[in-house]
Amino acid sequence: MKLLEEKIRQDGKAVNEHILKVDSFINHQVDPALMQDMGREIADHFRSRGITKVATIESSGISPALMTAFALEVPMVILKKQPSKILNQDLYQTVVTSFTKETNYELTLSKKYITAEDHVLLVDDFLANGEAATAAIRLIRMSHATIAGLGVLIEKSFQPGREKLKSQGIEVYALARIGKMAENYIEFID
Numbered sequence: 001m002k003l004l005e006e007k008i009r010q011d012g013k014a015v016n017e018h019i020l021k022v023d024s025f026i027n028h029q030v031d032p033a034l035m036q037d038m039g040r041e042i043a044d045h046f047r048s049r050g051i052t053k054v055a056t057i058e059s060s061g062i063s064p065a066l067m068t069a070f071a072l073e074v075p076m077v078i079l080k081k082q083p084s085k086i087l088n089q090d091l092y093q094t095v096v097t098s099f100t101k102e103t104n105y106e107l108t109l110s111k112k113y114i115t116a117e118d119h120v121l122l123v124d125d126f127l128a129n130g131e132a133a134t135a136a137i138r139l140i141r142m143s144h145a146t147i148a149g150l151g152v153l154i155e156k157s158f159q160p161g162r163e164k165l166k167s168q169g170i171e172v173y174a175l176a177r178i179g180k181m182a183e184n185y186i187e188f189i190d
């Protein structure tokens with residue numbers, strides 16, 4: 001998506017060869033008009049697939065997921081980062097390895113909101129190593145729902161996320177794909 005690539009060039013910051021900051025328009029301050037366009041673009045790509053729910057991981061996936069769900073006219077479900085020491089019969093739970101924070105956290109989903117009848121589109125802001133998405137898919141599959149694919153705003157294609165998801169049979173659709181980064185340098189791939 002050219003508009004997103006231009007915005008990343010203009011307002012994004014490549015901190016080093018691994019980390020891109022997009023705080024001013026995606027995950028701290030949010031540009032609502034751009035977010036709506038991006039949600040619509042992801043929705044249009046997956047529109048014919050019979051999606052019943054859009055799911056995301058809190059918190060930076062919420063804005064793109066909400067806009068995608070709005071465009072598809074289906075509910076959005078937030079997979080919650082919650083420590084859940086007690087076994088809860090009403091929840092599915094799994095553990096995620098966080099790329100940015102270099103820690104583990106627990107992801108939970110209420111059994112009420114995704115069921116075996118659902119066909120779920122997963123949406124997130126970034127795809128890097130694919131750990132977050134893999135955990136989200138694991139969690140959603142516990143409900144016996146099916147997965148339509150993963151829509152992300154930014155894929156860092158030099159990291160193994162896409163391959164990891166492909167090997168699990170998951171289609172990835174990314175609005176901007178970064179092939180290479182260095183401090184203050186970003187190279188996109190088509």
Ligand code: 5GP
Nearest residue numbers: 018019020099126127128129130131132161
């Ligand atoms: P993964 O599990 O694919 O390695 O990482 C996914 C999550 O890490 C994303 O949901 C995003 O929140 C965060 N993340 C990964 N790489 C970046 C990055 O370069 N910049 C920012 N702001 N977040 C990132």
